[in-house]
Amino acid sequence: MSRKKLSTKLFYKYYLEWIHLYKDNAVRTVTLSKYYLVYRQLKRLVPDLHMNELNRKSYQKILNIYAQNHEKQTTLDFHHHLKASLFDAVDDGFIETDPTRRSIIKGCALKKKKKKFLNLYELQLFLRSLDLNDKINWDWFFLLIAKTGLRFAEALALTPSDFDNEKQCITINKSWNYKEKIGHFQPTKNESSNRAVMIDWQLMQQFENGIKNKGKDELIFFNKTDRIYNSTLNKKLNDYCLKLKIPQISIHGLRHTHASLLLYEGVSIASVAKRLGHADTTTTQETYIHIIKELENKDNDKILHHLSRLT
Known part of the structure; x- marks a missing residue:
């Protein structure tokens, strides 16, 4: 590759142009906001670094x-x-080699993580405290997410x-863009998010x-x-959680709670992934790895118990 082709453009300017070319109106x-956040951080960190x-x-x-x-992780x-x-920059001849090859990812000390989900007892306590009168209110919204694991925008x-x-069942084929001043329907997060979510007869009758x-x-x-x-x-x-003296979780935490309890009940990772609208089981495994490891330990105990009987 001729060095004459190599770009002398500032890195952060190249990255901004790359966003415009490949990401605007495509994601x-x-x-898209995450890409622009990275752009702003890049401009702050290395305002004078050129591509060459x-x-x-x-x-x-x-x-x-x-x-x-x-x-x-961040x-x-x-x-x-x-x-x-930068992969595209190499392909386009703007830089000679891939500078990201064999990069070492570091990070500062992890902050103490808040608990992301409730256990069965805490969830039951929470659900019993909800005001589920004849008129649909936001307490019904909490109940629905707790029993279906829907994303916030999907439930809206x-x-x-x-x-x-x-x-x-409930058909999920759209979500609500609540982040703009005038909200509107929009597609789901990905194709796998279009799904039918089974619900119990009691919840169906209530709704x-x-x-x-x-x-x-x-x-x-x-x-x-x-x-x-x-x-x-x-x-x-959060106000409900404080009043009940249970871990303070977010609405997304109700989704985590739903998935976690299904895994503890022995529901397969594949079924949980499909119910949550994950593109593949890898996302589910990475999100709930702590639970999966715990369940694997229980399975190992069952395996050893079974083997001990084969004498």
Whole structure:
């Protein structure tokens, strides 16, 4: 490769152009915002670094500086966002070799993690405290996520037409963009997120009664003109947790709770992944690795017990 082709453009400017070319209008808004966040961080960290100065050493320095104030997983995410653009830079002849090759991912000490999910007793205590009157309210929203593991935006987008009483399931084929001033329907996170989620007859009957006076395409939990804030509902959930003296979790924590309890009940990883709308079981395994390891230990005890009887 001729060195004359190599780019002398500033790295952060190349990365911004790469976002415009490959990511604008191609990925979801929330995903795109992450790319722009990385761009702003890159501009702050190395405002004077040119593409022709990029090599394994200069790239590793970027990661090391970033890692001083970020945990290892966050640094890894930062690295992955940059790595994709640099692969293209090599292919396009803007740089000679891949500077991300054999990068070392570091990170500052992990902060003490808040518990992400409730155990069965805590969840039952929480559900019994909900105000589930005849009119659909946000307590019904909490109940639904706890029993289905739906994503926040998926649950917001539900309409009466999504409930199939005969098949006893809820169809997930859209989500609600609540982050913009005027909310609107949008596609689900990925193709695997389009799914049918089975629910128990009691939950189906409860919702059938609550939505019978709504139009089939009318939003269940709020009006289209209402502005919905994730933080507001998380605070409401947190207030419940504080009052009940149980771990404070987020709405996404209710999704984690649902999945965790299914795994503890012996439901397969494949079935849990499908129910959550994960693209593959790898995501499920990585998210719930601590539970899976715990269950593996129990399985090992069962295996040894079985083997001991074969004498």
